[in-house]
Amino acid sequence: MAKIFCFCILKTPNDLNEISVIGGGSWATALVKILTENGIFVNWYMRRSEQVRSINSDAVNPDYLSFLKLDNTKIYASDQLDEVLVRSKVILFVVPSAQLDIVCASIPKEALAEKFVITAIKGTVGSNNLLPSAYLAMYFELKDFQQAIIAGPCHAEEIARNKKTYMTLCGPNETFIRKISKGFASSYMQVNYSRDTMGVEYAAIYKNVVGIVCGMAEGLHYGDNFMSVLVANAIDELQRLLCAFGAPNVRLGSSTYLGDLLVTGYSVHSRNRTFGKYLGQGYSVFEARELMGMVTEGYFATKGLMATVLRLGLNLPLLQTAYRVLYNHMAAIDEFKLLERNIK
Incomplete structure (x- = not known):
């Protein structure tokens, strides 16, 4: 039993104090809101420099959910992707499916070798129409235990207003998912678990x-x-x-x-x-x-x-x-x- 327990621990991040979020849309903004409310420090990659300046100075995403005031004491926003990636053990991809391959092309393939990757993307990727998790696994040679996905009826506008929501975290590494679920659960967010990633x-x-x-x-x-x-x-x-x-x-x-x-x-x-x-x-x-x-x-x-x-x-x-x-x-x-x- 002891060996199995150690095996599971090795396949989870040592802590979950920081997450890097890739994407600057409304869904990404809503997820950053939840994470920072739970005390998670977010390193946030946003492609447009004007968004970065607004987040860092005014705690507002000017293009999406602009009515929402974020806690920017727990946010480091940057338009430098490599800088954001290196700062966290857990990477959350929240970009449109049509842009995922473009984003990945700018990341060295070895950059995610020791990372845990969460996908919050709803679409197929590339000319082969791969699932986002499958594309990331193939491109960065990720193991199953390194990945999880976020799913469920979660409109960003309602999360921004603390409306009751049910989120599902999916993946084969239950130990990892149980750990990260604490970063998303709240009084208005119930987090469920599923293994049916595909x-x-x-x-x-x-x-x-x-x-x-x-x-x-x-x-x-x-x-x-x-x-x-x-x-x-x-x-x-x-x-x-x-x-x-x-x-x-x-x-x-x-x-x-x-x-x-x-x-x-x-x-x-x-x-x-x-x-x-x-x-x-x-x-x-x-x-x-x-x-x-x-x-x-x-x-x-x-x-x-x-x-x-x-x-x-x-x-x-x-x-x-x-x-x-x-x-x-x-x-x-x-x-x-x-x-x-x-x-x-």
């Missing part, structure tokens, strides 16, 4: 696609009756997708899977839903992206997931609808007439 990551990708489709339905003035059928079919598609990836016994009704899908499909805070609403109202994909003014993960997720689903031979009408509107530039109104016949 299933949770794919569910997080797919729910962004559902958000776009639900938004299009709203923009096209479909009512609640149709929306309920749309979401019911989305749940069925998610179940079939997870089964195809070898996870037939997933408890789909948990917050990690269904909770995340529902909040993305229904919430006014959902970027994907808002993006889809613009498409349903008749805006082009380019116009909708310009109106958003920020990254919409579902746009990239749709392309990556469609390529994966085609290889699996699955028929997922909601995903196909999103893909044809986004990448074949079909009119949303025409695609929804077809979708009406393909869902039950």
Whole structure:
């Protein structure tokens, strides 16, 4: 027993007093809020120097959640990525999936050899459409015990306002995850544990696609009756997708899977839903992206997931609808007439 115990201890950071956060968006900002509230010192990489100056001087991210005052006595913000990486044993990646490969290209491959890596990204990466955790593991030759992912229905806007939220930390190294969970748990944040890293990551990708489709339905003035059928079919598609990836016994009704899908499909805070609403109202994909003014993960997720689903031979009408509107530039109104016949 003693040998097993020592083995586990070696595969966790000695302490969790500091974390390096890579990314300067609203999700990253919300996570920094939680960590600093729990006494964790955050070394924060932000690409834009004006964000860094604002955080260090005014404790505010001027571009995201600008109403939120952070505790910058526990933050070291910098636009120098190498400087931020070297300061912490635990690295938290919170960048858009489409930018992860670009960020990684600027990091020496040996830089994370002795680090523990947490991923809070919901999308596929690169031309091979890899899961974020799989991409990081391949690129930096990480072992399973070095990685964890954050998932669940966690809108940054609500975390910023201390609204009750349920987060899931996933990964095979339970000792590591139990340790880092203390940095995220609070009176308004409940942290759960799961080992189903792959299933949770794919569910997080797919729910962004559902958000776009639900938004299009709203923009096209479909009512609640149709929306309920749309979401019911989305749940069925998610179940079939997870089964195809070898996870037939997933408890789909948990917050990690269904909770995340529902909040993305229904919430006014959902970027994907808002993006889809613009498409349903008749805006082009380019116009909708310009109106958003920020990254919409579902746009990239749709392309990556469609390529994966085609290889699996699955028929997922909601995903196909999103893909044809986004990448074949079909009119949303025409695609929804077809979708009406393909869902039950």
